[in-house]
Amino acid sequence: MLDDIDRRLLRRMQDDPGRAVPELAEHAGINVRQAMRRLDRLREAGIIRGVRGVIDWRALGWEVAVSLRFTLDKTDPRAFDAFIAAAREVPEVIEIQTFLGRVDVRLNVIARDMADYQRIYRDRIVTLPHIADIEALMHVATVKAEEWLPV
Template identity: 75%
Template sequence: MLDDTDRRILRHYQADPEVPLSELAERAGVTGSTLTRRLERLREAGVLRGVRGVIHWPALGYEVEVSLRVTLDKTQPRAFDEFIAAAREVPEVLEIQTFLGQVDVRLSVIARDMPHYQRIYRERLLTLPHIADIEGLMHVARLKAEETLPL
C-alpha cells in the first residue's frame, strides 16, 4: 500500500507536523503538488487521521497520573458497554484500553494532586458500573513515550 515516497513523506511529517508544506515537500524530495496529492490519498485511505495539538498536562497543574486495572463483573451481559460509556464521561480519564485476560480494562487517569485524585477515585471511578476488582498503579516516570512509527 505504501511506497518509499509515502514512507519518506510520513517520516518527515510525523517528525515535524507543523512544518510548512513547501518545506515538507523539499525534505521528502517531492514537488509540492505531489506532496499534496499523496497527503490527500493517505488521508482518504485512513493512514493520516489528522493533526492534533499535544498538551503537556503537568504544565497545567496535573501532577498525578494513575493507571487503574479494572476487572468487570462479566456475569452482566452489558458490563463492558456500560462501564466504558460511563468511564468516557469522566474528564480526568485520558485513555481507556480493553484487554483479554484477568484485567478487562485499563484507565489512565490524571489529577492535580493526591487529594484531587482521591476525590475523583471515590466520587467518579468507584461509582462506575460493573466493577468486580480495581487496582491502582501510581505513575512514577515516563521513560519512553513515542507516537512515531519507524517508517
C-alpha cells in the first residue's frame, strides 16, 4: 500500500506538519509535482486526515486535568446518545471516549484550578443525564502522548 517514498513523506510530515511541499519533495527524493500527487492520494485514501495546530492548554492557564469514567444507567435506550450530546456541550470537556465493558464513557476535563474544577463538576458534570456511577482520576503527569506513527 505505501512505498518507501510515501513513508519518507509521512515521516517528514509527522516530524513537522508545517513543512512546505518543496521541502517534503526534496527529502523524499522526488519533484514537487510528484509530491503533490502522492500527498493528494494519501489524503484521498484517508491516511492523511489533516494538519492541525496543537495548543498546550497548560500554557494558557488550565492547571487541572481530570479523567472521569462514567457508567450509565442504560434503562433508557436513548441514555448513551443523550449523555454524549450533553457532554459535547461542556466547554471544559476536551475529549470524549466510549468503551465496551464496565465503564461506558470517559471524559477528559480541564479546569483553571481546583475551585474551578469543583464548579465545573457541580454545575456541568453531575447534571449530565443518565449517570449511574462516576470515577474521577486526577491527572498528575503525562509520561507519553505520541501521535507519531512508525511508518
